[in-house]
Amino acid sequence: xxxxxxxxxxxSYSYTDAKYxxxxxxxxxxxxxxxxxxxxxxxxxxxxxxxRAETHFGVPGDAGTIRIxxxxxxxxxxxxxxxxxxxxxxxxxxxxxxxxxxHATWSSSHDRSEVTVxxxxxxxxxxxxxxxxxxxxxxxRGIQQGWxxxxxxxxxxxxxxxxxxxxxxx
Numbered sequence: 001x002x003x004x005x006x007x008x009x010x011x012s013y014s015y016t017d018a019k020y021x022x023x024x025x026x027x028x029x030x031x032x033x034x035x036x037x038x039x040x041x042x043x044x045x046x047x048x049x050x051x052r053a054e055t056h057f058g059v060p061g062d063a064g065t066i067r068i069x070x071x072x073x074x075x076x077x078x079x080x081x082x083x084x085x086x087x088x089x090x091x092x093x094x095x096x097x098x099x100x101x102x103h104a105t106w107s108s109s110h111d112r113s114e115v116t117v118x119x120x121x122x123x124x125x126x127x128x129x130x131x132x133x134x135x136x137x138x139x140x141r142g143i144q145q146g147w148x149x150x151x152x153x154x155x156x157x158x159x160x161x162x163x164x165x166x167x168x169x170x
Contacts, residue, residue: 008054017046023082024037048074054067065107070101073096103116103119
């Protein structure tokens, strides 16, 4: 297989069965200690996967480089406390069923300046919640010059219509 210089691909998967072997939490006497042994360690998904792709090419006239890419992330549900007492409806919402991130970057010749625009899209399949974010960031010699962020969230209302909520920060 020949390498393709203008394209970078990546795929990652992790399986983690993170549990406490022995974890006793002391309580005030006369109560016995709380035993969290065997519980899942909080904020640790059992399964996580990410696929990413980026293309990069030079701008004619030695005007810099352009990179365009995207990635998609999936993650299983996570616990939020040592006792593993997170309610099921919250556990269901903690899983990522596909978070799409996209970006485009222009870098000047010799990497003195850089402008990046990126977007994130989150979609929760069961309850029709969506969150979209488009962000702009300009760097010059590694220093952030300023940024603009536009968020758009859509939530399914009781009558089935989309209700937009837009925020603009400068």
